[in-house]
Amino acid sequence: MEFKVPTMAELMAAGEEPEILFWVGCAGSYDERAQKITRDICKILHHVGIKYAVLGTEESCTGDPAKRAGNEFLFQMQAMTNIEVLNAYNIKKIVTGCPHCFNTIKNEYPGLGGTYEVIHHTQLIQDLINEGKLKAEGGESFKGKKITYHDPCYLGRGNGIYEAPRKALEVLDAQLVEMKRCKSNGLCCGAGGAQMFKEPEKGNKDINVERIDEALQTNPQVIAAGCPFCMTMLSDGIKLKDKEQEVKVLDIAEITARANGL
Amino acid sequence: MVAQILFLVLTLAAIALFTVNLRKIIRNIRLGKPVDRQDQPQKRLMTMLRVAFGQSKMVVRPIPAFLHFFVYIGFVIINIEVLEIMIDGLFGTHRIFNGLGGLYNFLIGSFEILAFTVWVSCAIFLVRRNILKLKRFSGVEMKSWPKSDANYILITEILLMSAFLLMNAADAKLQLLGASHYVNAGAFPVSQYLINILPSSESALVIVERSCWWFHIIGILAFLNYLPYSKHFHILFAFPNTYFSNLEPKGEFTNMASVTNEVKAMLDPSFVPAETEPGKFGAKDVTDLSWVNLMNAYTCTECGRCTSVCPANITGKLLSPRKIMMDTRDRITEVGQNIDKHGAEHQDGKSLLDDYISREEIWACTSCNACVEACPVNIDPLQIIMELRRFAVMEESQAPGSINAMLGNIENNQAPWKYSPADRFNWAQES
Ligand code: SF4
Ligand code: SF4
Numbered sequence: 110m111e112f113k114v115p116t117m118a119e120l121m122a123a124g125e126e127p128e129i130l131f132w133v134g135c136a137g138s139y140d141e142r143a144q145k146i147t148r149d150i151c152k153i154l155h156h157v158g159i160k161y162a163v164l165g166t167e168e169s170c171t172g173d174p175a176k177r178a179g180n181e182f183l184f185q186m187q188a189m190t191n192i193e194v195l196n197a198y199n200i201k202k203i204v205t206g207c208p209h210c211f212n213t214i215k216n217e218y219p220g221l222g223g224t225y226e227v228i229h230h231t232q233l234i235q236d237l238i239n240e241g242k243l244k245a246e247g248g249e250s251f252k253g254k255k256i257t258y259h260d261p262c263y264l265g266r267g268n269g270i271y272e273a274p275r276k277a278l279e280v281l282d283a284q285l286v287e288m289k290r291c292k293s294n295g296l297c298c299g300a301g302g303a304q305m306f307k308e309p310e311k312g313n314k315d316i317n318v319e320r321i322d323e324a325l326q327t328n329p330q331v332i333a334a335g336c337p338f339c340m341t342m343l344s345d346g347i348k349l350k351d352k353e354q355e356v357k358v359l360d361i362a363e364i365t366a367r368a369n370g371l
Numbered sequence: 372m373v374a375q376i377l378f379l380v381l382t383l384a385a386i387a388l389f390t391v392n393l394r395k396i397i398r399n400i401r402l403g404k405p406v407d408r409q410d411q412p413q414k415r416l417m418t419m420l421r422v423a424f425g426q427s428k429m430v431v432r433p434i435p436a437f438l439h440f441f442v443y444i445g446f447v448i449i450n451i452e453v454l455e456i457m458i459d460g461l462f463g464t465h466r467i468f469n470g471l472g473g474l475y476n477f478l479i480g481s482f483e484i485l486a487f488t489v490w491v492s493c494a495i496f497l498v499r500r501n502i503l504k505l506k507r508f509s510g511v512e513m514k515s516w517p518k519s520d521a522n523y524i525l526i527t528e529i530l531l532m533s534a535f536l537l538m539n540a541a542d543a544k545l546q547l548l549g550a551s552h553y554v555n556a557g558a559f560p561v562s563q564y565l566i567n568i569l570p571s572s573e574s575a576l577v578i579v580e581r582s583c584w585w586f587h588i589i590g591i592l593a594f595l596n597y598l599p600y601s602k603h604f605h606i607l608f609a610f611p612n613t614y615f616s617n618l619e620p621k622g623e624f625t626n627m628a629s630v631t632n633e634v635k636a637m638l639d640p641s642f643v644p645a646e647t648e649p650g651k652f653g654a655k656d657v658t659d660l661s662w663v664n665l666m667n668a669y670t671c672t673e674c675g676r677c678t679s680v681c682p683a684n685i686t687g688k689l690l691s692p693r694k695i696m697m698d699t700r701d702r703i704t705e706v707g708q709n710i711d712k713h714g715a716e717h718q719d720g721k722s723l724l725d726d727y728i729s730r731e732e733i734w735a736c737t738s739c740n741a742c743v744e745a746c747p748v749n750i751d752p753l754q755i756i757m758e759l760r761r762f763a764v765m766e767e768s769q770a771p772g773s774i775n776a777m778l779g780n781i782e783n784n785q786a787p788w789k790y791s792p793a794d795r796f797n798w799a800q801e802s
Contacts, residue, residue, distance in 0.1 A: 110799060113799075114799040116796070133798075135786040135787055135788065137798070138786070138795045138796070138797075138798055139786060139788055139790045139794070139795070139798075140788075144798040147798050148798065148799075151799075163796075163799075165795065165796040165799075166792060166793060166795050166796050168795060169785035169786075169792070170781050170785050170786050170787060172781070174777060174781065174787045175777075175778055175781050176624060177624075177738050177757075178760065178764060178770060178774050178777070178778065179653065179757065179760030179761040179762075179763060179764035179765065179770070180761075180764045180765060180778055181626075181627045181630045181652065181761060181765065182630055182633070182634065182765060183778055183781055183782060185626065185627075185630050185631060185634040186634055186637070186638070187781065187785070189634055189635070189638055190638070212620075212622035212623070216619070216620050216622055216623035217623055217624065217626055220626045221626055221631065262622075262737070262738075262739040262740060262741070263622050266621055266622075266739065266740045266741065266743075266744050267620060267621050267622025267623075267740055268620050268621075268622050269620070290680075293744050294431070294680065294741075294744075295741075296680075296682055296685075296741075297682040297737045297739035297741065299682060299737060300737070301737040301738050301739050302736055302737040302738030302739070303738075303774060303777065304737045305787075306773055306774060306776075306777035306787055307734070307771050307773040307774050307777075308771075308773065309686075309688070309735070310683070310688045310689065310690075310731050310734060310735040311687075311688065311689075311731075312683070312686045312687035312688040312735075313686065313687030314686040314687060315686065316682045316683070316685075316686050316737065318686075319682070319685060319686050
């Protein structure tokens with residue numbers, strides 16, 4: 110990257126506090142595809158000049174997969190350790206690149222002693238667009254391109270955020286097409302509830318294939334995602350359908366970064 | 372006089388029987404664990420008014436919403452008619468409210484129109500279930516009783532409405548004949564078309580009118596007592612169920628307080644946990660669930676809206692959130708019967724998990740909340756699934772192997788994958 114990503118420890122050492130903490134998440138940290146999204150989020154933050162920082166190696170799994178798998182112990186161990194770190198740095202505001210981290214920190218941490226203002230990166234992008242700090246110029250043009258957006262369950266149904274990611278697409282002057290099942294009626298990508306980490310139970314189809322079939326019915330050039338888990342499931346689906354050349358699966362952050370030439 | 376006494380006895384018996392059964396259900400619900408749902412009364416009231424009274428979640432599917440709306444409105448308003456029937460029955464009067472004059476005619480006229488729309492809607496519902504065979508009404512859990520239950524209800528409603536209209540037709544004809552006791556009252560926009568099929572002798576008409584009257588009221592009393600055994604119970608429980616429904620964001624799962632204590636003690640040896648009742652983690656049986664979960668089970672209408680949007684079910688997996696609710700109700704009913712027969716301490720060696728709901732079902736859930744969103748009466752099948760998972764994982768350590776591996780990774784590497792924590796920030800180095 111052309112710039113250095115600041116960590117909380119460094120800022121603290123310099124006696125500074127960031128405006129916002131970027132919570133990267135496990136997928137964003139380790140998954141190669143998701144790492145690209147992480148870097149794009151940093152590019153956006155850097156570009157608009159928000160003072161931000163990440164925890165770096167001090168970050169740890171939020172505990173979401175443990176909780177949804179039923180292991181409340183492990184979840185709370187993770188949560189309380191994380192809260193200790195966050196509180197020690199006096200964190201007030203957090204942006205996440207993952208709806209699962211977002212939901213957990215926003216909704217489940219307060220009861221365990223960690224209360225923060227938490228937003229998802231698509232909400233940050235929406236705000237930045239509204240403030241005129243991000244435009245759809247200077248980079249790749251998505252004008253007129255057919256884009257369909259897949260609602261992540263933990264962002265949409267879980268927390269009622271449907272508009273922010275769509276706003277980021279509308280500003281592109283693209284042709285936004287909705288799938289048959291969208292918004293509160295959206296279909297899961299198949300990865301939530303710890304399914305990401307296990308083989309699906311017996312059935313007649315995989316959930317991500319069902320979803321890809323539905324997405325492809327809209328004849329999109331881009332399938333937009335807002336969650337690293339959805340990204341994996343949708344990309345796998347596209348590969349399986351051999352449509353990698355025609356259809357790109359891109360996160361809202363990537364689309365925004367590209368449109369702004371970052 | 373005999374008729375009045377008979378009427379009184381029947382009514383009291385029906386109400387008594389219903390009360391006994393209702394109290395049993397409430398007792399069964401109370402077997403659940405406590406959970407606080409008394410906060411934010413205003414928001415709760417609004418939720419109830421919107422969802423149960425206003426039918427707001429039905430509109431997603433316009434056709435059944437439209438038909439259901441007629442049946443629902445018909446049910447609510449025809450209760451006014453039942454009030455008149457009650458008074459007439461007890462005091463031997465006839466059309467006691469006729470003093471209302473024009474208003475009375477308006478009321479009877481609108482009841483007739485409603486009765487007709489209820490009749491038609493129920494008929495269409497029957498066709499949808501039995502002839503069009505909509506996918507939503509099939510599924511492994513919709514065999515035998517649940518299937519006939521729906522049909523019985525619809526047929527009963529059609530019969531009740533038919534009796535009501537026929538009764539009015541006979542009454543109208545008797546009024547025309549100037550029969551004594553049959554005061555001139557009411558407007559008959561629908562039943563006037565039935566007058567011609569009725570006999571013309573006064574005595575025969577009285578028989579028709581009286582039999583329909585008795586059939587109608589006995590039908591209603593019988594129906595009342597059918598409710599506690601039926602999915603039709605939702606006409607009562609939809610209201611408390613929506614009032615006590617979850618107001619927090621759907622993505623938020625409860626933080627188990629008992630776990631918080633233990634974790635705090637683990638992280639900080641000086642921490643002295645508040646006394647909490649020792650109990651199981653999660654749920655193996657219905658009595659480990661919360662009373663809200665159990666009330667949900669009694670409220671379920673078996674409409675299958677949850678199952679039809681469940682990604683696991685859509686892709687052919689065993690999981691059906693409707694079945695989760697029906698299993699929970701069947702099991703709590705069984706537990707209640709055990710208590711009635713053998714006393715509160717009796718154990719039948721069965722449990723919700725394994726005897727009713729299989730592991731394969733609970734592990735197929737993606738926790739996407741589609742079922743919760745879809746339910747027209749705010750039932751939450753996901754919470755039950757999660758409680759069963761918690762039991763499997765925390766009490767039995769019985770999770771699918773790959774889940775255990777993931778949990779192990781979080782424990783050792785602070786990430787669900789097997790990567791070194793030291794590499795967590797590597798993404799910033801590459802471009
Ligand atoms: S939360 Fe679980 S049961 Fe409910 S619809 Fe989603 S996968 Fe199905
Ligand atoms: S849980 Fe709700 S949506 Fe599912 S069958 Fe019961 S009433 Fe219908």
